[in-house]
Amino acid sequence: MAAEITLHFQKTFLGRASITAHFRCPLDPPSVTILFGPSGSGKSTILRCLAGLEQPEEGTISFGDELWFDATARVTVPPQARRLGYMAQDYALFPHHSVEGNIAYGLTGLSSQEKKIRVDEVLHLLHIESIAQQKPTQLSGGQQQRVALARAIARRPRLLLLDEPLSALDAPTRAQLCKDLRRLLTQLAIPSIVVTHDWTEALTLGDQMAVIVEGRFVQTGTPQDVFSRPTDADVARVVGIETVVKGTITEMRDELATVQVGTVALTAIASPNLESDVFVCLRAEDVTLELAGAAETSARNHLKGTVRTITSLGALVQVTLDCGFPLTALITQSALRDMTLVAGSDVRAAFKAGAVHLIPRN
Amino acid sequence: MNWTAIWVTCKLASLTSIALLLIGLPIAYWLAYSKWRWKFLVESIVALPLVLPPTVLGFYLLVAIGPQSPIGQFYTNLTGYTLPFSFQGLLIASILYSLPFAVQPFATAFEQVDRKLIEASWTLGLSKLQTFFKLILPLSTAGLITGVVLSFAHTLGEFGVVLMVGGNIEGVTRTVSIEIYDNVQALDYAAAATTSAFLLVMSYTVLLLVYAVNRRVWSVWPQK
Numbered sequence: 001m002a003a004e005i006t007l008h009f010q011k012t013f014l015g016r017a018s019i020t021a022h023f024r025c026p027l028d029p030p031s032v033t034i035l036f037g038p039s040g041s042g043k044s045t046i047l048r049c050l051a052g053l054e055q056p057e058e059g060t061i062s063f064g065d066e067l068w069f070d071a072t073a074r075v076t077v078p079p080q081a082r083r084l085g086y087m088a089q090d091y092a093l094f095p096h097h098s099v100e101g102n103i104a105y106g107l108t109g110l111s112s113q114e115k116k117i118r119v120d121e122v123l124h125l126l127h128i129e130s131i132a133q134q135k136p137t138q139l140s141g142g143q144q145q146r147v148a149l150a151r152a153i154a155r156r157p158r159l160l161l162l163d164e165p166l167s168a169l170d171a172p173t174r175a176q177l178c179k180d181l182r183r184l185l186t187q188l189a190i191p192s193i194v195v196t197h198d199w200t201e202a203l204t205l206g207d208q209m210a211v212i213v214e215g216r217f218v219q220t221g222t223p224q225d226v227f228s229r230p231t232d233a234d235v236a237r238v239v240g241i242e243t244v245v246k247g248t249i250t251e252m253r254d255e256l257a258t259v260q261v262g263t264v265a266l267t268a269i270a271s272p273n274l275e276s277d278v279f280v281c282l283r284a285e286d287v288t289l290e291l292a293g294a295a296e297t298s299a300r301n302h303l304k305g306t307v308r309t310i311t312s313l314g315a316l317v318q319v320t321l322d323c324g325f326p327l328t329a330l331i332t333q334s335a336l337r338d339m340t341l342v343a344g345s346d347v348r349a350a351f352k353a354g355a356v357h358l359i360p361r362n
Numbered sequence: 363m364n365w366t367a368i369w370v371t372c373k374l375a376s377l378t379s380i381a382l383l384l385i386g387l388p389i390a391y392w393l394a395y396s397k398w399r400w401k402f403l404v405e406s407i408v409a410l411p412l413v414l415p416p417t418v419l420g421f422y423l424l425v426a427i428g429p430q431s432p433i434g435q436f437y438t439n440l441t442g443y444t445l446p447f448s449f450q451g452l453l454i455a456s457i458l459y460s461l462p463f464a465v466q467p468f469a470t471a472f473e474q475v476d477r478k479l480i481e482a483s484w485t486l487g488l489s490k491l492q493t494f495f496k497l498i499l500p501l502s503t504a505g506l507i508t509g510v511v512l513s514f515a516h517t518l519g520e521f522g523v524v525l526m527v528g529g530n531i532e533g534v535t536r537t538v539s540i541e542i543y544d545n546v547q548a549l550d551y552a553a554a555a556t557t558s559a560f561l562l563v564m565s566y567t568v569l570l571l572v573y574a575v576n577r578r579v580w581s582v583w584p585q586k
Binding site for chain 1: 485
């Protein structure tokens with residue numbers, strides 16, 4: 001049996017939906033798993049149960065061949081013995097220690113020589129050598145995040161648990177640190193579980209993801225799969241993004257980027273921090289459908305396509321097209337009638353450059 | 363001024379503070395972090411000396427450490443001496459009498475340490491004991507100083523318990539406050555005035571220290 005983390009447990013809270021976790025996550029090769037869901041869905045609690053900071057009422061948690069928790073056998077391995085790195089949402093840096101002291105804090109049992117080497121190593125890895133002597137209160141949010149990460153990885157944990165690692169940062173810092181974090185996690189090759197409610201982070205960071213709604217695991221798969229093919233309306237509502245395809249930036253000019261998706265070229269707003277490989281993301285309500293031969297519009301993207309499926313969602317209809325890649329549009333029932341669309345009809349899909357979200361991937 | 367009485371008082375107050383630092387820390391830790399539902403029972407017992415008349419406390423102590431009691435017999439078998447009307451007996455009484463003045467500031471300081479920091483320490487592999495010494499104590503220094511100084515100051519001025527348990531033995535159990543009482547009984551107002559002034563200045567200085575160190579940690583004055 002391949003090494004994996006398995007969770008089968010239940011935890012209830014007064015006045016909140018109880019959490020039912022049934023989840024397996026491979027440890028080998030090391031990968032990044034995203035726990036994705038709206039706030040209050042229970043994803044942080046699941047992470048805390050994994051860290052040993054909270055106990056479920058029923059069930060088991062195991063890590064490889066180690067049993068970490070078993071309610072019936074009354075087994076609870078304390079957080080100290082799980083040898084993992086846990087990073088809380090607000091970083092929880094020790095205010096009475098310098099950056100260096102924070103990183104060295106958990107390195108008990110090492111000689112001062114070894115400690116120094118290990119601290120220098122992670123300081124270098126996270127590019128924070130220059131702030132080694134400062135106290136946490138003197139640091140910016142981004143610096144605090146790096147110090148918390150450095151502290152968590154200094155002990156060479158077997159598993160890394162990150163609770164909303166980027167949510168405490170302002171938007172520009174977040175985009176940059178998100179990419180840095182992905183690079184770091186790949187470099188470290190430590191199995192990691194990351195909690196987030198931000199779909200751009202999920203796409204950039206995750207190798208696989210699980211969507212959690214009201215304490216239940218509703219869908220698992222690669223982030224691209226989950227976002228582009230939500231299994232039910234719950235997941236679709238939570239992820240809120242219907243088209244996710246791989247693309248390559250071929251040109252950036254006048255703040256516009258040209259992205260090649262298969263044989264189709266799209267125009268998107270360029271943003272800094274992008275390299276050539278991206279995920280192209282589109283919300284269905286941003287896509288309009290036109291009959292072939294319609295007049296010029298302000299939208300930058302016009303794709304020829306064929307209607308594949310038509311799904312009624314009350315007042316709205318979800319239409320999936322094949323434009324060289326699968327594309328989903330959301331239109332009204334009356335528009336569907338007026339355009340007399342059926343499966344197999346030829347249409348043009350239009351969307352503005354600003355509606356195309358580009359997310360880095362590697 | 364009677365320097366012997368001052369010496370006895372300072373010795374008693376210092377030893378009481380030191381003992382309360384050692385005894386108070388585990389009690390305060392337990393009170394701050396225990397999730398036991400009947401915890402308030404223990405909290406009330408610790409706070410009892412705040413409201414109990416010193417004579418009542420003194421009376422029960424006298425009975426509890428007397429030569430007829432198990433504690434008194436144990437002590438006599440161990441040392442050959444008896445506890446009532448001795449400095450050792452007085453020390454035990456003072457420790458109990460000042461217990462809330464040490465434990466409450468300690469416990470408040472421990473409770474104010476952010477739970478997330480403690481959890482971070484655990485996930486970094488430090489045991490609860492290591493976390494206590496490396497994280498909780500360093501972040502609670504203001505509360506520790508407050509507790510030690512308050513119990514010192516409180517012991518300086520105790521009267522009823524000393525009289526009940528210690529008696530009034532020159533050089534052994536006669537403290538400054540009893541000295542003042544004796545002076546007044548003997549109509550020696552001049553001596554009483556000097557000694558009172560000394561105690562006033564000393565207590566004020568000690569409290570100045572507490573408020574200067576930290577104005578937010580628990581004190582006998584209500585929090586702002």
